[in-house]
Amino acid sequence: MNLPKSTMRRRDLGKVGEWAAIAMLSALVIGAVFAPFVAPYDPLAQDLTNIMQPPFASMAHPLGTDFLGRDMLSRIIYGAQPPMVVGAFAVLLALVIGVPLGIMSGWRGGWPDMAIGRLADIQMSIPGLVLALLVLAMLGKHLSLVVLIIALESWPLHYRVVRAYVQSVRGNGYVEAASLAGVGPVGITFRHLLPGVVPLLAVTATANVATAVLAEAALSYLGMGVVPPTADWGSMVAEGQTQLSGAWWISVLPGFALIALLLSVQVIGNAISARQSLGGRDL
Amino acid sequence: MPPSTSGPTPANTASTGAFRSARLPIGPRVLGHRLLAAAFAVWAAVTIVFVMITATGDPALALAPEDASAAQVEQIRARYGFDQPIPVQYVRFVVDLATGGFPSSLYSRQTAAQVVLGTLPNTLLLGGAGIAIGVLLGGTVGYLSVFARFRVVREVPISVLMVFQSIPAFLTGILLILLFSLQLRWLPTSGARSWWSLILPAVTVGLSLAPAIARLLRSALMEQITADYVNTARAKGLTRRRIRLHHILGNSLVPVVTLVGLQAGSLLSGIVVVETVFAWPGLGSQLVKSVNLHDYPVVVTAVIVVAIAYVLLSLLVDLLVMLLNPRSRY
Numbered sequence: 001m002n003l004p005k006s007t008m009r010r011r012d013l014g015k016v017g018e019w020a021a022i023a024m025l026s027a028l029v030i031g032a033v034f035a036p037f038v039a040p041y042d043p044l045a046q047d048l049t050n051i052m053q054p055p056f057a058s059m060a061h062p063l064g065t066d067f068l069g070r071d072m073l074s075r076i077i078y079g080a081q082p083p084m085v086v087g088a089f090a091v092l093l094a095l096v097i098g099v100p101l102g103i104m105s106g107w108r109g110g111w112p113d114m115a116i117g118r119l120a121d122i123q124m125s126i127p128g129l130v131l132a133l134l135v136l137a138m139l140g141k142h143l144s145l146v147v148l149i150i151a152l153e154s155w156p157l158h159y160r161v162v163r164a165y166v167q168s169v170r171g172n173g174y175v176e177a178a179s180l181a182g183v184g185p186v187g188i189t190f191r192h193l194l195p196g197v198v199p200l201l202a203v204t205a206t207a208n209v210a211t212a213v214l215a216e217a218a219l220s221y222l223g224m225g226v227v228p229p230t231a232d233w234g235s236m237v238a239e240g241q242t243q244l245s246g247a248w249w250i251s252v253l254p255g256f257a258l259i260a261l262l263l264s265v266q267v268i269g270n271a272i273s274a275r276q277s278l279g280g281r282d283l
Numbered sequence: 284m285p286p287s288t289s290g291p292t293p294a295n296t297a298s299t300g301a302f303r304s305a306r307l308p309i310g311p312r313v314l315g316h317r318l319l320a321a322a323f324a325v326w327a328a329v330t331i332v333f334v335m336i337t338a339t340g341d342p343a344l345a346l347a348p349e350d351a352s353a354a355q356v357e358q359i360r361a362r363y364g365f366d367q368p369i370p371v372q373y374v375r376f377v378v379d380l381a382t383g384g385f386p387s388s389l390y391s392r393q394t395a396a397q398v399v400l401g402t403l404p405n406t407l408l409l410g411g412a413g414i415a416i417g418v419l420l421g422g423t424v425g426y427l428s429v430f431a432r433f434r435v436v437r438e439v440p441i442s443v444l445m446v447f448q449s450i451p452a453f454l455t456g457i458l459l460i461l462l463f464s465l466q467l468r469w470l471p472t473s474g475a476r477s478w479w480s481l482i483l484p485a486v487t488v489g490l491s492l493a494p495a496i497a498r499l500l501r502s503a504l505m506e507q508i509t510a511d512y513v514n515t516a517r518a519k520g521l522t523r524r525r526i527r528l529h530h531i532l533g534n535s536l537v538p539v540v541t542l543v544g545l546q547a548g549s550l551l552s553g554i555v556v557v558e559t560v561f562a563w564p565g566l567g568s569q570l571v572k573s574v575n576l577h578d579y580p581v582v583v584t585a586v587i588v589v590a591i592a593y594v595l596l597s598l599l600v601d602l603l604v605m606l607l608n609p610r611s612r613y
Contacts, residue, residue, distance in 0.1 A: 122327065127547075127548040127549075127551045127552050127589055127590070127593055128548065128549075128552060129551075129552030129555055129556070130551065130552060130555065130570070130586055130589045130590075131586075133555075133570060133571070133574050133582075133586070134332065134335060134574075134582065134583075134586050135335065136574070137574040137577065137579075137582050138335070138336060138342065210449075214451055217451055217453075218451060218452075218453060218552070218556050221451075221453045221556065221559075222555075222556065222559055222571050223571075223575065224571075224574070237453065237454065237457065241457060241560075244457065244460060244461060244465060244472075245465050248461055248465075251457055252457070252458070252461065255454040255457065255458075258451065258454065259449060259450050259454065262449040262450070262451070263446065263449040265449075266448065266449050
C-alpha cells in the first residue's frame with residue numbers, strides 16, 4: 001500500500017543528518033574534555049555586579065550569566081563533564097558485566113543460563129530511578145554510586161544480545177573447527193566470538209549511552225546526583241527553574257545542550273543500527 | 284429471517300461440554316497463575332528493599348543527621364529495630380509493612396502509610412491522564428504515519444514526535460511551563476489547586492510515552508499490511524476503513540500494549556520526575572522530598588508502594604494482552 005519510497009535524494013538527506021550529529025557530538029565531547037582551555041571563565045567564579053545578563057547581548061558573556069553572575073557558556077561547557085563521565089563509565093561497566101555473562105550463558109546453557117536469565121528479568125523489571133533514590137538516600141550522594149546503579153540497571157541489554165548471538169553461532173562450522181583444532185575457550189571467545197559481537201555491541205552501547213545520560217540528568221535534576229555549585233546540566237536546569245519567569249536562559253540553555261547531546265547520540269545510534277540491518281528495530 | 288436470530292445458538296454452546304467455561308474470557312487457572320506470580324513479585328520487591336537496607340552496613344548511621352551524637356544514633360537504632368538479629372528484623376519489616384504498623388514519619392503526626400497513601404489518588408490521576416494522552420497521541424500519529432492520504436501528514440507528525448524521544452521529561456515540563464504558563468499565561472505553573480493544574484503534567488507524561496507507542500504501532504501496522512487476511516478482506520469487498528480499523532489495527536495492538544507494559548518502569552520513574560517539576564502533590568514528589576529529609580519510614584513505604592504499583596500495572600497489561608490475543612491465554 002503505502003510503502004516508503006527510497007530515492008537517492010532522501011538518502012543523501014539522511015547522510016547530512018548523520019554528519020551533523022557526528023559534528024555536534026564531537027564538538028560537545030571536545031568541549032567537555034578541553035573545558036579549561038575552551039571555557040572563557042571559571043564556571044564557579046561569581047560576579048555579583050553582572051547577574052542575570054541575557055544571552056546574545058554582550059560579547060563578554062555570549063550566553064549571558066546566571067543569578068550569581070557566573071558565565072553561562074563556561075558553565076555549560078563544564079556541565080557536560082558529569083553526564084559524559086557517568087555515561088561512559090556506566091556503559092563500560094554494563095558491558096564488563098553483560099558481555100562475559102552473555103558469552104558464558106550462550107555457550108554453556110544449562111542452569112547458569114537459567115539463573116542469569118532470571119536475574120536479568122528481575123533487573124529489567126525494577127523501576128530504576130526509584131531504586132536509585134533508595135540507594136542514594138541510604139548511602140549518600142556519590143557520583144560513583146550513580147554510575148554503579150545505572151550499570152546494574154542496564155547490563156541485561158548487552159547480556160541478551162550477546163547471549164542470542166553466541167547461541168546462534170555456537171553450532172557453526174568455523175567455531176566447531178576451531179574447537180576441534182584445539183583452540184581453548186579463551187581463544188575461541190577472543191578470535192571467533194567477540195569479532196561478531198562487536199557490531200551488535202555498537203548498537204546496544206549507543207542506546208545505553210543515551211539512557212545513562214538521561215538517568216544522570218534526571219537524578220541531578222532531582223538533586224540526587226551532582227550537587228551545586230558544581231556545573232552539571234541536570235542540576236543547572238533545576239537551579240534555574242525558580243528564575244524561569246525572569247531569566248529563562250539559566251534553565252533552558254543547559255537543557256538545550258542536553259537535548260543536543262541526546263539527539264546526536266540517537267541519530268548516530270539509528271544510523272549504526274540501520275547499517276547493521278537491524279532496521280532500527282527496538283531491541 | 285430477522286438478523287437478531289443469527290449468531291451462535293444456545294444449543295451450539297451447550298453441546299461443547301457442560302464444564303467448559305464460556306463466560307470468563309481468561310481461564311481461571313491461568314488467572315490464578317498470574318495472580319500468584321504477581322504476589323511473588325511483590326514479596327521479591329519487599330525482600331530486595333530489605334536486603335539493600337541491611338547491605339548498607341549500619342542503616343542507623345546512614346539515617347542519622349551528620350552531627351548526631353552516639354546516643355542519638357543508638358536511639359535511631361532502637362527505634363527501627365536495627366539492633367535485633369537480621370532474621371528478626373526481616374520478620375518485623377514484613378509484618379510492619381503488611382499491617383501498616385510502620386513507625387510514623389519523622390516530620391508528620393501521621394504514620395508513614397497514611398502519608399504515602401494520602402498522596403496516591405493524585406498520582407493515579409496524573410498517571411491515568413498521562414497514559415491516556417500518550418496512547419491517544421502516539422496511536423493517532425502512528426496510525427497516520429501509515430494510512431494518511433498525504434505524505435506531509437504521514438511523515439511530519441511522526442518526525443516531530445521522534446524528537447521528543449530525546450527530550451527528558453523534566454525539560455519537556457519546563458518548556459511547557461515557559462510557553463503556556465509564563466508566556467501565554469493560560470495554565471498554572473505548579474501545584475494542584477484546580478483541574479487546570481492537571482493539564483501540563485499529564486501532557487508531559489503523555490509526551491514521554493507517545494514516541495515509543497507511535498514508532499511501534501507504525502512498524503506493527505507495516506508488518507500487517509501485507510498479510511494474507513488483508514487480501515482476503517479486500518476480496519470480500521470490505522471497505523478500506525473497515526479493513527484498516529478492524530483487521531489491521533486490531534492485529535497490531537498486541538505488541539503496542541506489551542510495550543506499554545515493558546515501559547511501566549520508566550513510566551513510573553517519569554511520573555516521579557514530572558511530579559517534582561510541577562510540584563504535583565503525589566507519591567513521586569513525596570518520595571523525593573522524603574529522601575532529601577532522610578525520612579526513612581516514608582521512603583521505604585513509598586518505594587514498596589511504587590513496586591506494588593509496577594507489579595499491578597504489569598499484571599493489568601498481561602491480562603489486556605490475553606483479552607486481545609486469544610492465543611496467549613493458555
